[in-house]
Amino acid sequence: MSMLKTLLPSFALLRSRWLGCPLALMLTSTWALAQDKRWGPGEPASDYGDRFYDLFWLITILVSVAFALVVVLLVIPVLRDRARPGHRASFDHGKSLHDKRLTAIISIVTFIVLDAWVLVIAMKDLREAYWAIPDAKDPQTYRVEVLAQQWAWNFRATGVDGEFGTADDILTINELVVPLNRPVSFNMTSKDVIHALFLPEMRLKRDVNPGAINEAWFKPIKEGDFTILCAELCGFAHYQMYGKLVVLEQGQFNEWEAEASRLASTAFDADDTEAHWAWDWQE
Amino acid sequence: MRGISWQGLAVAFGALGLLTSLQTSDDDNPHARAPRGVSLVVTEGAYLRAPGADWFAERAKAEPGRFTHDATLAGGIGGWVDAKGEYWFVEMEEGEWVYNQWASPERLTAGRRDFVQFCSSCHGLEGDGYGRSAQHLRPTPRSFQQNKFKFTKVIADLPSDEALLAVIRRGLAGTPMLPWDLSDVQLLDIIQYIKSLSPEESGWRDVYSQVGDAIEVTEDPWVDIKERAIVRGREVYHGAASCHLCHPGYVTNEELRVIRKDPEGTTYRENLTYPALKDSEYEVLGRATKVMPPDFTWHQLRAGITTADLFQTIASGIKGTAMPQWKGALPDEDLWALAHYVEDLIVSYKDQRPERSAFMGGLRTSGDNR
Numbered sequence: 001m002s003m004l005k006t007l008l009p010s011f012a013l014l015r016s017r018w019l020g021c022p023l024a025l026m027l028t029s030t031w032a033l034a035q036d037k038r039w040g041p042g043e044p045a046s047d048y049g050d051r052f053y054d055l056f057w058l059i060t061i062l063v064s065v066a067f068a069l070v071v072v073l074l075v076i077p078v079l080r081d082r083a084r085p086g087h088r089a090s091f092d093h094g095k096s097l098h099d100k101r102l103t104a105i106i107s108i109v110t111f112i113v114l115d116a117w118v119l120v121i122a123m124k125d126l127r128e129a130y131w132a133i134p135d136a137k138d139p140q141t142y143r144v145e146v147l148a149q150q151w152a153w154n155f156r157a158t159g160v161d162g163e164f165g166t167a168d169d170i171l172t173i174n175e176l177v178v179p180l181n182r183p184v185s186f187n188m189t190s191k192d193v194i195h196a197l198f199l200p201e202m203r204l205k206r207d208v209n210p211g212a213i214n215e216a217w218f219k220p221i222k223e224g225d226f227t228i229l230c231a232e233l234c235g236f237a238h239y240q241m242y243g244k245l246v247v248l249e250q251g252q253f254n255e256w257e258a259e260a261s262r263l264a265s266t267a268f269d270a271d272d273t274e275a276h277w278a279w280d281w282q283e
Numbered sequence: 284m285r286g287i288s289w290q291g292l293a294v295a296f297g298a299l300g301l302l303t304s305l306q307t308s309d310d311d312n313p314h315a316r317a318p319r320g321v322s323l324v325v326t327e328g329a330y331l332r333a334p335g336a337d338w339f340a341e342r343a344k345a346e347p348g349r350f351t352h353d354a355t356l357a358g359g360i361g362g363w364v365d366a367k368g369e370y371w372f373v374e375m376e377e378g379e380w381v382y383n384q385w386a387s388p389e390r391l392t393a394g395r396r397d398f399v400q401f402c403s404s405c406h407g408l409e410g411d412g413y414g415r416s417a418q419h420l421r422p423t424p425r426s427f428q429q430n431k432f433k434f435t436k437v438i439a440d441l442p443s444d445e446a447l448l449a450v451i452r453r454g455l456a457g458t459p460m461l462p463w464d465l466s467d468v469q470l471l472d473i474i475q476y477i478k479s480l481s482p483e484e485s486g487w488r489d490v491y492s493q494v495g496d497a498i499e500v501t502e503d504p505w506v507d508i509k510e511r512a513i514v515r516g517r518e519v520y521h522g523a524a525s526c527h528l529c530h531p532g533y534v535t536n537e538e539l540r541v542i543r544k545d546p547e548g549t550t551y552r553e554n555l556t557y558p559a560l561k562d563s564e565y566e567v568l569g570r571a572t573k574v575m576p577p578d579f580t581w582h583q584l585r586a587g588i589t590t591a592d593l594f595q596t597i598a599s600g601i602k603g604t605a606m607p608q609w610k611g612a613l614p615d616e617d618l619w620a621l622a623h624y625v626e627d628l629i630v631s632y633k634d635q636r637p638e639r640s641a642f643m644g645g646l647r648t649s650g651d652n653r
C-alpha cells in the first residue's frame with residue numbers, strides 16, 4: 001500500500017504527459033498541415049467564399065476567446081483556494097439568489113455574444129448567398145445537371161443550344177468546365193447512394209441524394225483548376241471519387257463550349273435511349 | 284431496482300453479442316454484404332482455359348520457382364503447377380492438348396465475395412455489366428459474359444491473368460473504372476471469378492480460345508530521333524494506316540492529298556478534323572453500343588499515354604471496336620513512329636487550350652474541312 005502511495009504522484013505525471021503528448025502533436029501537426037497549401041481549403045475562389053471565411057474566423061476567434069476566458073476563470077480559484085495550512089474547504093450548491101443571477105447573466109451574455117451573433121450572420125449568409133439560387137431563365141446563369149454514382153461525377157451541360165436532353169449536351173465525367181464570373185447553378189441527384197458535391201475552393205458543399213433533386217450554386221471569381229470532391233462516405237472507393245473543376249474566362253469558355261458541344265453531337269447516338277438521362281430543370 | 288444484478292446483466296449482454304458474432308454464416312460475411320437473396324457462395328469449380336505449353340515453359344525460365352512441372356499430373360501426361368492453381372493437359376477432339384486452370388469453388392467464392400463488394404455496383408451482381416451505378420453510363424462497364432476486352436493489349440482472343448491484372452490495377456482513365464489497389468491475391472481471385480462467368484462453350488470455357496499476354500514492347504528504333512519519328516508517324520497516320528477514317532485527320536485536305544499521293548481534286552470524308560462515331564460489339568441490356576474514337580488533342584485516353592503504352596495499344600488494336608490490330612499490318616518501326624506522333628499530339632495540344640485552338644482552327648479555316 002505504501003509502495004502505491006509513493007508511486008501515485010508519478011502516475012499522475014505520466015497521465016498528464018500522456019495527455020500532453022497527443023495534444024502537442026495535434027497542435028503542431030495541424031499547424032504544419034495548415035502551412036501546406038494542399039491541406040488547407042485554399043483562398044476562396046467564389047464570390048460568396050469570403051462570407052464562409054469570415055464566419056469561420058469569427059467562430060474560431062470567439063470560441064478561442066471563450067475557451068481562454070474559461071480556462072483563466074478556472075485556474076484562478078484553483079490557485080487561490082488550493083489546499084494549504086489554515087484553510088478549510090467549504091461547499092455549497094450555488095443555490096443562493098446571487099449565484100443564480102450570476103449564472104443567468106453569464107448564460108445570456110454568452111448566448112448573445114456567441115450564439116446569437118453567429119446565428120444572425122449565418123442566417124444572413126444563407127438567405128443572401130447560399131439559398132439565393134440564381135434565376136435559371138437568366139441567360140447569364142450556367143446550368144449543370146449532376147448525376148452522382150459510385151464512384152464518379154457525371155456532369156451534363158446544355159451545350160450551345162441552351163437546352164437539356166439534346167444531342168449537343170456536353171457530358172463529362174469527373175471534370176467540369178465553367179465560365180468565370182457567371183453564376184453556376186446545379187441540379188443534382190444520385191443513381192445509388194448519398195454523395196455530396198464538395199468544391200472546397202468555392203466553399204460549396206451539398207448532399208446529393210438518390211430520388212431527389214438538390215440545388216446549389218456558386219459564382220467563380222478566379223480562373224484556374226480547382227477541386228471536386230465527394231464529401232459523403234459512399235462506399236469502398238469514396239476516396240477515389242474526385243475530379244477537376246476548370247474555370248475559364250468567358251472568351252476561352254465560349255470556344256471550349258462550342259468545340260465540346262460539337263464533339264458531343266458527333267458522339268450522340270439517338271437510338272441508344274438508355275444513355276439519355278437529362279431531366280427538366282427544377283427550380 | 285433492487286434485485287437486479289447490473290454486473291450480471293452486462294455479462295449477459297456481452298455473452299449475447301459474442302454468440303451472435305460467432306453465428307455469422309458463410310453467406311453473411313459483414314465485409315461482403317450482398318442484397319438479400321443473392322448468394323455469395325460458388326458451389327462449383329471451373330476449368331478455365333490457360334495459355335499454351337510454350338507460355339509455361341517461358342515463364343518457368345523467366346521466373347524460376349513460379350511454376351513447377353509435375354510429370355504425374357493428368358494421368359501421367361504431365362502439367363505445370365503454380366502456387367494457386369493447377370494446370371494440366373486436357374484432351375481435345377482433334378487430338379491436341381490444351382492447358383486448363385482449375386479454379387476451385389473456394390477460390391471462386393473468395394473471388395465472388397470481393398467482386399460483389401468492389402465491382403458489382405458497376406459490373407452487376409452477376410457480372411452482366413449492368414449494376415445499379417451502370418445506368419446511363421457510356422462507355423458501359425464490361426459485361427463479363429461477353430468475354431471481350433478492349434485495353435488488355437493482347438493479340439490472342441483472351442487476356443492472360445497478368446494482362447487482366449494490369450488493366451484492373453491501372454484503371455481506365457476518363458471512365459469510372461478506377462485503378463484498383465487491392466492485393467494481388469484478391470485481384471487474382473476476382474479474375475478467376477470473372478473468367479468463370481464465360482457462358483458454356485465460349486470464352487474461357489471454350490477449348491479453342493487462345494489466351495495470351497500483353498503484346499511485347501519491342502525496342503524503340505526512334506529514341507534519339509524523335510523529330511523524325513513524328514514526321515514519319517504523321518505520314519503513316521494519314522497515309523498507309525488511314526487512321527483519319529475514324530480518328531480526326533490533323534492535316535488539311537490539301538496536305539492529306541499530298542501525303543496520300545491522290546490526284547488533284549480528291550475529296551475526303553466530311554468533318555475530317557472530327558472523329559466519326561463507330562459501332563462496337565459491347566452490349567448493354569442486349570443492345571450493342573457505339574463508341575467514339577478519341578481526338579488525341581481533346582479526349583482522355585484509357586490505356587496510358589507513354590510511348591510504350593501507345594505502341595502496345597496501336598499494335599494490338601482494341602477488341603470489339605472498330606479500332607483494328609496494326610501489328611502485322613505495319614512494320615514495328617512504323618508502329619513506333621505512330622506512337623511518337625500520337626504522343627506528340629497529346630503533349631502539344633491536350634489541355635493546352637490556346638495552342639489547340641490555333642492548331643485545329645488553322646486546319647479548319649484553311650480548307651473545306653468543316
Ligand SMILES: [Cu+2]
Pocket residue numbers: 149151194195196230231232233234238241
Ligand atoms: Cu461519393
